[in-house]
Amino acid sequence: MHVEIDIATNDPQNRVFLTWRPVEALLRLVDAPAGSPDIDVTVSSTTRANGGRVVFADTLTHQGQPSLAITLPATGAPIAIFVGGEFQAPSSTYGDVAVEVREAASNQMLGSRPVMVRIRKNANNLSSMERDRFLAALASLNGLGNGPYRDFRDMHVAGAPDAEAHGGPGFLPWHRTYLLDFERELQVLDAEVSLPYWRFDQAAPNVFNRSFMGVPNSLGQVQFSAGHALLSWVAQGSAGIVRGRGVGPQTVPALFSETQTLALAGANGGFSGFRAMQGNPHGLAHTSHQGGWIGIPSTAPRDPIFFLLHCNVDRLWAKWQWIRGIHDPANPKAFTPSAGFPAGHRLADQLWPWCGPLQPPRPTTAPGGPLAASPMTGVPGGTPRIRDMIDYLGTMPGAAHHDFAYDDVPFQI
Structure with missing residues (x-):
């Protein structure tokens, strides 16, 4: 028995x-x-x-x-x-x-x-085993510049694609989808890996060293320890990683703290106030490196620190949602109302590139195909809409979860 x-x-x-x-x-x-x-x-x-x-x-x-x-x-x-x-x-x-x-x-x-x-954790707190498994999966995804990582670079470039990801209320749901797709591709290679975040309002000595995200030299060329998985990194035909020297092991960038970010919408405000975080702290986190690929939207994903930076951006949104109890896409405070925003930034819009090629002025190319599936859940599906990315934990009645969570953001009905 x-x-x-x-x-x-x-x-x-x-x-x-x-x-x-x-x-x-x-x-x-x-x-x-x-x-x-x-x-x-x-x-x-x-x-x-x-x-x-x-x-x-x-x-x-x-x-x-x-x-x-x-x-x-x-x-x-x-x-x-x-x-x-x-x-x-x-x-x-x-x-x-x-x-x-x-x-x-x-x-x-x-x-x-x-x-x-399996939880998304603060990168500064990872064990050496967790760190090295993440780096190995990241290097495999890059595949000397010829792997699936290339699709993620091609999604985040200038022109019409840039208008899908930035400049409107779709910024946060678009990047949540982007990170989820990226993490699921890493998990195809190593199912025990989750995407860590760089909490950029705190010093991160265990992130900005030669064993993890590397240390740039005087020419901006990122240096790694011997045997490091990213020594074989290739981005857009260029070997290595180019990054400014503005962030070091003890650097705390001059940007909004977590507390200031979570207060952006005021005591009773909604998403329309909170999304101002696209400028500060998000934009300042990029430029805090003072040079290199990470400071320019069209080249930022060539540097893998990009994904740790944006994971923290998404964590801040997730924490704001939890503190306010705002997960229902039908709640006007959950997302900026659609009026006045272009396609790709409205609640019911499908997100490019996962929805496929579109008609101008939206992009007519679609690198990467549908959103990667997860064996743990059927949502948000291969062609998600903005509304599908809001209740990522499945807190609403009948809602399913997206199979990710943050180490400091609980599930709460």
Whole structure:
């Protein structure tokens, strides 16, 4: 007799990746002896040292508990529960936490399922293993300049593409989609990787060194340690990375702090006020490097620090959404109303390039194809709209999650 643990969805290797947002799990008693009574069990977890932790509930809630007592029918009928990562207790590797089902009376183990609480973390706090796995996946995606990374460079260039990504209210949802597509492509290469963020209102000595994002020399050529995965970096035919020397290990750029950014809309304001963060801190984070590719929109993605910078931009939006409780796309405060903005910046608009080539003045090319799929969720789909990118954690009734979360932004209904 044992218990099968089927947690929502899993990847081709039968692995389950969780975030703070709980997902449904089905528990089913298998091979119970004929005539057996229903069995009381306890669902809990076991965690390795410094591993992730998970919590349980019998409904979708942000108030999960470390264990849950349920009764499993001897007939094998499944019982649904919810399981999610315990906030601020993420994993560092797959299987460092496992869901367990034990018979309540005897404490006998009836079933176990390894999982990973996969969360976007502050890059300055990554372990060396997490850092190196991310760098290895990043280098593989670049593929000496010929890999899928090239598509992400080609999405973020001058002209009509620039008008899709910048200058209007679509800036934040467009870049959220961009990051999600990028992260999912990294996870094809290493499913345990998540996209880290550079918190640019704090010094980041563990980011701006030769072991991680490199240190530019007097000519702006970024230097790495021996054996570093990015020593083979090629961007648009140019070997290496060009970056100014404005940000170092102890540098705190002159831009809005997190507190100032989250206050941009005022006490009761909505997205129309908050989106001013496109200039400060976002724009100043780019130019704080004082030169190199990262300071110009058409070349910024050639430098991989771009994705850590924008991950923090998205985290700030996510934190603002959580603090204000604004996740419903129908809420006027969730996004700037459509009137007066061009196509690509209105709530119902499909986002380029994931929607394919468009008619002028929108871009007539579409590098990269549809948004990469995730085995953990079916949303936001291959051709998302702006409205699809707002409730990324699936907090609204019936909404699904996007399979990412930040280390300091909880799930809350």
